[in-house]
Amino acid sequence: MNKTALFFSPEGGNVNRVTIQLGEVIGNEKVDIIPAKDMVKEDLHKYSQIIFVCSTVGADHWTNEIYVDEWQEFFRKIEEISFEGKKVAIVGLGNSVLYPEHFADGIAHLHKKIANKNANIYGFVDAEGYTFNDSEALNEDGLFYGLPIDEENEYDQTSERLENWISKLKSDFEF
Numbered sequence: 001m002n003k004t005a006l007f008f009s010p011e012g013g014n015v016n017r018v019t020i021q022l023g024e025v026i027g028n029e030k031v032d033i034i035p036a037k038d039m040v041k042e043d044l045h046k047y048s049q050i051i052f053v054c055s056t057v058g059a060d061h062w063t064n065e066i067y068v069d070e071w072q073e074f075f076r077k078i079e080e081i082s083f084e085g086k087k088v089a090i091v092g093l094g095n096s097v098l099y100p101e102h103f104a105d106g107i108a109h110l111h112k113k114i115a116n117k118n119a120n121i122y123g124f125v126d127a128e129g130y131t132f133n134d135s136e137a138l139n140e141d142g143l144f145y146g147l148p149i150d151e152e153n154e155y156d157q158t159s160e161r162l163e164n165w166i167s168k169l170k171s172d173f174e175f
């Protein structure tokens, strides 16, 4: 069976650590953990399953066309590649205490980019169990487009959240 690609950005902080944790939950032999900036376009065809792990750093960062961020660069590099037939899921870090009006918005920005590539996106998560006021990452049914993780305030829930999420994702993904 093909490995699942775990693409993450940025390196060296919470996202990096949670991606490693996620790899352990899935099984290290079943994943390739790849920093977004090191993605090799020619290798993408090897992966029929991809999990993206991102953070939230504010709307400016995502919408400013001039700002060259690793995710913008990632999707620019694969502009002409469709994700049709690929299974995709998203993990997004945020801080629900400092940013309760924009909790884990990064999931939404990534979701939009991936939806534009016609991927099949799985792993939506019920907002129940999270404390926040608003998020761009909620669909019309009140589900997050991916798994929110709050390492600053709810780090003690991270392992369980990852394990529950992967256990549910197994009905769509093959690990």
Ligand SMILES: Cc1cc2nc3c(=O)[nH]c(=O)nc-3n(C[C@H](O)[C@H](O)[C@H](O)COP(=O)(O)O)c2cc1C
Residues within 6 Å of the ligand: 009, 010, 011, 012, 013, 014, 015, 016, 055, 056, 057, 058, 059, 093, 094, 095, 096, 099, 102, 103, 104, 105, 151, 152
């Ligand atoms: C400048 C800045 C802006 C942020 N904006 C948001 C935000 O709008 N919503 C949110 O949920 N978290 C926000 N966060 C919190 C980060 O997403 C969170 O701390 C995350 O764990 C950082 O991951 P990292 O250590 O890999 O960079 C922000 C953090 C920083 C530093």
